[in-house]
Every structure is written in C-alpha cells, then in structure tokens.
Amino acid sequence: MAQYAILIYEAESGYADGGQDAWQTAMEAHGRFAGQVGEKGGKILGGDALEPTTTATSIRNDVVTDGPFVETKEALGGFYLIEARDLDHAIEIAKLCPAPYGGVEVRPIMDTSGG
Amino acid sequence: MSSEPRAAAAQDRNAIRAAVADAHRREWAFVLAATARVTRDLDAAEECVQDAYVAALDAWARQGVPRNPGAWLTTAARHRALDTLRRERTLRAKLPLLIPGQSESDDGTGDGEPVIGDDRLRLIFTCCHPALAREAQVALTLRLVCGLSTGEIAKAFLVSESTMAARVTRAKKKISAARIAYRIPAAAELPDRLDAVLTVVHLVFTTGHTAPGGPDLVRPDLIARAIELARMLRKLMPDEQEVAGLLALLLITDARSATRTDANGNLLLLEQQDRSLWDRPRIADGSALVVEALRGGRPGRFALQAAIAALHAEAASYADTDWPQLLMLYDRLLRAWPSPVVELNRTVVVAMVSGPQAALDDIAKLEADGRLDGYHYLPAAKADLLRRLGRFAEARSAYLAALKLTENPAERGFLSRRVAEVSVADGR
Numbered sequence: 072m073a074q075y076a077i078l079i080y081e082a083e084s085g086y087a088d089g090g091q092d093a094w095q096t097a098m099e100a101h102g103r104f105a106g107q108v109g110e111k112g113g114k115i116l117g118g119d120a121l122e123p124t125t126t127a128t129s130i131r132n133d134v135v136t137d138g139p140f141v142e143t144k145e146a147l148g149g150f151y152l153i154e155a156r157d158l159d160h161a162i163e164i165a166k167l168c169p170a171p172y173g174g175v176e177v178r179p180i181m182d183t184s185g186g
Numbered sequence: 187m188s189s190e191p192r193a194a195a196a197q198d199r200n201a202i203r204a205a206v207a208d209a210h211r212r213e214w215a216f217v218l219a220a221t222a223r224v225t226r227d228l229d230a231a232e233e234c235v236q237d238a239y240v241a242a243l244d245a246w247a248r249q250g251v252p253r254n255p256g257a258w259l260t261t262a263a264r265h266r267a268l269d270t271l272r273r274e275r276t277l278r279a280k281l282p283l284l285i286p287g288q289s290e291s292d293d294g295t296g297d298g299e300p301v302i303g304d305d306r307l308r309l310i311f312t313c314c315h316p317a318l319a320r321e322a323q324v325a326l327t328l329r330l331v332c333g334l335s336t337g338e339i340a341k342a343f344l345v346s347e348s349t350m351a352a353r354v355t356r357a358k359k360k361i362s363a364a365r366i367a368y369r370i371p372a373a374a375e376l377p378d379r380l381d382a383v384l385t386v387v388h389l390v391f392t393t394g395h396t397a398p399g400g401p402d403l404v405r406p407d408l409i410a411r412a413i414e415l416a417r418m419l420r421k422l423m424p425d426e427q428e429v430a431g432l433l434a435l436l437l438i439t440d441a442r443s444a445t446r447t448d449a450n451g452n453l454l455l456l457e458q459q460d461r462s463l464w465d466r467p468r469i470a471d472g473s474a475l476v477v478e479a480l481r482g483g484r485p486g487r488f489a490l491q492a493a494i495a496a497l498h499a500e501a502a503s504y505a506d507t508d509w510p511q512l513l514m515l516y517d518r519l520l521r522a523w524p525s526p527v528v529e530l531n532r533t534v535v536v537a538m539v540s541g542p543q544a545a546l547d548d549i550a551k552l553e554a555d556g557r558l559d560g561y562h563y564l565p566a567a568k569a570d571l572l573r574r575l576g577r578f579a580e581a582r583s584a585y586l587a588a589l590k591l592t593e594n595p596a597e598r599g600f601l602s603r604r605v606a607e608v609s610v611a612d613g614r
Binding site: 158 | 284367
C-alpha cells in the first residue's frame with residue numbers, strides 16, 4: 072500500500088454564501104466518505120478541515136504577512152491522508168471525496184524512510 | 187588478405203546491422219516491456235535493452251541472426267538486468283515500478299529459463315495513463331513503445347531536445363512516484379483507458395499526416411510508426427472493435443496520402459485528386475476492418491470515422507460519392523463523439539446534399555459557438571462555400587483569416603492561391 076494526500080480545493084464563498092446549511096451538508100457528506108473509503112479497500116490515516124484563508128498568516132524570508140501563501144479562487148480548505156494500492160485506487164477514492172465548491176488534488180506522499 | 191573476403195565481411199556486417207535495426211523496430215516494445223518487469227524501473231530497463239541491442243551486433247555477427255530475435259534480445263536484456271540488480275541490490279531504486287499480482291515464479295529471478303510473457307499492453311497502457319498529460323503520453327509512447335530517441339521525438343514535434351528530455355523524465359518520475367501501476371486496466375475502466383491509447387496513436391498519425399511545420403505536409407516516419415502501433419494493438423486486442431476502427435482509419439487515410447499534393451507540393455482537394463493513384467490493396471484492407479469495427483451495433487468514434495473514410499475511398503469519383511449515406515454516418519459520429527471539428531466536417535457533406543447555403547448556416551452556428559476559434563479549417567471551409575455562392579469579397583476575407591491561422595507551408599500555398607483566385611473574380 073502507498074500513501075497519498077487528498078487536498079481539497081474549494082471556493083470559500085461557497086460555504087460563506089451557503090451558511091450553516093451548506094456546512095452541515097458537507098460535513099454529512101464527509102462522514103459518508105469516511106465509510107466509503109473502507110468499502111473501497113482503502114484507509115484514512117488522517118485529515119482535517121482548515122479555517123478559511125482569512126485566518127492565514129504567511130511567512131517568507133522572515134517577513135510575516137496576513138493572508139494565504141498564494142491567492143487563488145479555490146483555496147486549500149482541508150485534506151485527507153489515505154492509504155491506497157496505487158494511483159488508480161487513490162483516484163477512485165478521491166473521486167468520492169466531497170468538494171461541492173471545487174475539486175481535489177491527489178499527491179503521493181514521499182517515502183523518506185530511506186530504506 | 188585479398189579484397190574479396192574483406193568486401194564479403196563488410197557485406198555481412200551490413201546485413202547484421204540491418205537485422206539489428208529491423209529487430210529494433212519490430213521487437214523494441216516486447217523486449218522493453220518484458221525487461222521492465224525484471225528491473226521494475228523504466229530507465230534501468232531502457233539501459234539494459236539498449237545494451238542488448240549493442241551486444242546483438244557482435245553476437246549475431248559471430249553466431250548468425252537467431253531464429254527469434256525478440257526472444258534472444260529479451261533474454262539478453264533480462265540477464266543484464268538481473269546482473270545489475272544483484273550487483274546493486276542495496277542501491278536499488280526506492281520507488282520501483284508497481285507490478286500488481288507479481289509472484290516469485292514470474293519475475294524472472296527463479297531458476298531456469300523464465301517464460302517471457304507479452305507485457306506490451308501493460309507498457310502502452312502505462313504510457314497512456316490519464317494521470318499523464320497528453321503530450322507526455324505521446325512522448326512516452328514513442329520513446330518506450332516505439333524505441334525512438336528523445337532527439338527524434340523532439341524533432342517530430344518541433345520542440346528542443348532538452349524540452350522533450352525533461353518531458354519524458356518528468357513523466358517517468360511520476361509513474362514511479364505516484365505509483366501508476368504497470369498493468370492492463372480492469373474491464374470496467376478499459377473503454378476509457380483504451381480510448382486514451384487510441385487517441386495517442388491517432389495523434390502520432392495526424393502529426394505525421396499534417397506536420398505542423400517544416401517543408402513537407404507529411405512526415406512518413408511518424409505515419410509508419412502510428413500504423414505499426416495500431417497493428418500491434420490489433421494483434422494484442424483482436425476483439426476490440428475500436429482498435430479495428432483505428433487501424434482501418436489510418437490505413438485508408440494513408441492509402442490516399444499520395445494524392446494530397448501535386449508534384450510541386452501544392453495541396454489538392456479531394457475532388458481534384460487522381461483516384462487511380464490511391465493504394466487500392468490498402469483501402470481494401472481498411473474496408474475489411476471497417477466491417478469488423480461496425481459489427482454488433484453501437485460503433486465507436488474510430489469505427490465511424492473509418493466508415494466515413496472508406497465511403498470516400500470506395501467512391502469511383504467525387505460526384506459518385508454516396509453523400510446521403512455520409513450524412514447519416516456523420517450524424518451517428520456526432521452522437522458517439524460530439525465534437526465541433528466533426529460538425530465542421532459535416533458541413534462539407536451538408537453542402538453536397540442540401541447546397542452551400544445550408545452549410546453556411548451551419549458554419550454560422552459553429553462560429554457563434556466559439557469552440558473552433560483559432561482553427562484555420564473553419565474560415566477555410568466558410569471561404570470555400572462563399573466562393574461557390576459567388577460572394578467573392580467575403581470569401582477573400584475568410585481565406586485571409588484562415589491564412590493567418592496556419593503555419594503549414596502546403597496549406598498556406600493552397601490558401602494563398604485561393605485568395606488570388608477570388609480577388610480576380612471579385613475584380614480586384
């Protein structure tokens with residue numbers, strides 16, 4: 072098995088405009104996703120939702136600035152760390168990951184064990 | 187030593203070199219695909235296979251050309267791979283090629299002669315994996331399946347060798363780092379995955395058929411490679427109708443390529459072409475494949491495109507073409523594969539069935555739609571219809587618009603001549 076990060080990129084306005092209902096719907100979808108990963112033969116090793124980019128602080132060359140590192144329409148809003156057999160399997164799982172206001176990116180985790 | 191034996195030896199050397207070159211063309215994919223299974227690393231596999239071809243030059247000169255060059259080369263490359271693996275066991279790549287379902291018995295490390303399976307499909311499906319960009323798929327396929335050098339591929343696609351080398355390296359790295367499995371897709375995903383493979387082969391062909399630059403319209407080397415790839419797929423997947431469709435499409439298109447330009451390299455329209463020069467046996471081969479590709483209903487896009495090409499190729503003359511039947515095929519093609527380019531090609535048939543004005547109305551819809559902005563065949567087709575309607579001033583500006591959008595010298599020559607013709611007709 073290999074490890075992949077599923078990075079969730081969404082327009083933050085989606086949740087801001089949709090209010091509590093939008094958030095609630097998404098949370099329920101994520102709850103279902105957690106079950107589906109197991110059914111697909113994968114495993115969730117970790118993951119979290121991030122507070123919006125308005126709360127972000129960036130540091131470059133010791134200079135501290137307010138805001139995200141890169142301004143984008145769709146911002147990184149959460150991530151999962153999963154285990155999957157190969158990229159096809161990881162993509163199959165990532166396709167199920169809820170991201171109603173954007174999409175997801177799959178990135179392999181680098182093996183730094185050096186073995 | 188007299189000069190005669192020396193001449194004979196030189197002749198032998200040439201014969202051996204030709205045999206190795208032939209084996210390079212025919213067996214590269216088979217040898218590499220089988221070797222990658224041992225090295226579990228595409229770069230290392232390529233190196234071992236290169237070495238095996240070099241070794242063949244010498245060995246075949248001494249022992250004669252083996253009866254099965256592919257098996258000889260595969261055995262040589264795999265032995266080299268095993269030697270390297272044994273020597274470098276500790277240095278072995280940390281991200282090996284992922285080979286699902288590999289057991290100890292078939293990895294070639296056991297005792298005795300391994301049974302060498304045909305892994306070419308694994309190789310080509312890996313090269314054309316959807317997680318790789320289309321241009322990377324094309325580059326990898328030509329490099330790993332056809333055995334072209336990075337320099338040759340760079341030349342074919344008019345990019346620098348360093349750009350192409352970086353593209354190939356990045357794609358190989360992604361295959362191992364992201365763990366793109368070295369396997370044939372499962373039945374459920376096969377149609378989509380196969381479509382990507384066929385699209386890559388078709389792209390190699392069309393790049394050869396209408397070279398984006400350079401002095402000639404056609405690059406015969408790419409065309410030959412694409413047809414070889416399609417034949418290989420046909421052999422490996424005899425039941426896939428779209429594979430039959432693609433091979434048919436390439437054969438029939440290529441069979442007509444000799445008449446696309448005149449002796450001076452000027453582009454000729456279908457109606458101006460001398461049909462007696464078409465390669466009839468090749469068209470017959472293609473048409474037979476079309477029948478297979480269409481069997482059983484619900485034909486795919488390559489089968490339908492091949493059927494269209496066959497109908498053109500089999501017509502005794504342009505006037506004798508079965509236009510209503512073509513229109514029906516185009517409508518089915520649009521349902522199977524909605525594409526603005528197909529809609530544009532359909533307008534040519536509409537003009538034959540219902541007249542230029544009806545076709546012009548369809549063109550107007552395509553212009554409004556915007557998906558073909560920058561595609562030179564759109565203004566070129568429009569210009570031709572306007573010309574036939576006697577609207578020469580409008581035709582002229584449409585030809586000029588088309589001229590701005592193409593770099594191909596043969597096409598530019600054609601469009602320039604048309605501009606001159608309609609200018610005269612317009613009284614300029």
